[in-house]
Amino acid sequence: MNIVEERDPQTYAIIGATMEIHRQLGHGFLEAVYQEAAVIEFALRQVLFEREVTLPIRYRDILLPTHYRADFVCFSEIIVEFKALSRLSSVEEAQLLNYLKATGLKRGLLINFGASSLQYKRLVWGYESLIHKSVQSV
Template identity: 35%
Template sequence: MTENEISTKIIGLAIEVHRILGPGLLENAYKECLFYKINKSGLFVEKEKALPLIFEEVKLDCGYRVDLLVEKKFVIEIKSVESLNEIHLAQTLTYLKLGKFKLGLLINFNEILLKNGIRRVVNNL
């Protein structure tokens, strides 16, 4: 499955979760529910996947963790904030770069209409 196909599937699942829960919950509630839906759909998903930082020859565990990593190649960063800003996009792009992943989604579940809270983030490797 390509990153674009995964993206399409994840957006559909996120919309299902949002339709049931609505906005206003903590980030962790959305993460757990989306993790469950992705797993149930048959895709391989890891939660709180650690990403080390490699500086020169040294591998550093700096505590970077991707909210959800799908099929070992697609990053999902989940937020529940008033609005997304540049630091959220930068964080997601950093995860893509550290893991050498091509594509990810930044999803803010604290929106009345979820499509307004979804951003595709691309790493131009």
């Protein structure tokens, strides 16, 4: 077991599942294809998930009619967003940070299947000095 797996085994399990999806499918498909594959891979690996989760937004404790929709919420506490882009930008990162802020959840994963190597960013909301942003290509 490596240090990342010991610190965050749930994130490690999600990343492992997405690595397998990328290994099997490669890059070039639409985001929806990878989402469908994730339903199968998450189930095989016993990654607990909800798909296309509605994320309500509040302003001054009033529920707004506008809401976000996360691709997945895994283990009831990790928002997972899939992308199929040639590269990730700060726009996708801001989207995930807004999802975390809106829900109060702390951890998020941004997974990009569009590059020749799988890319992922792990974001942690709420601890400015500890916000962990790492881009990995595998």
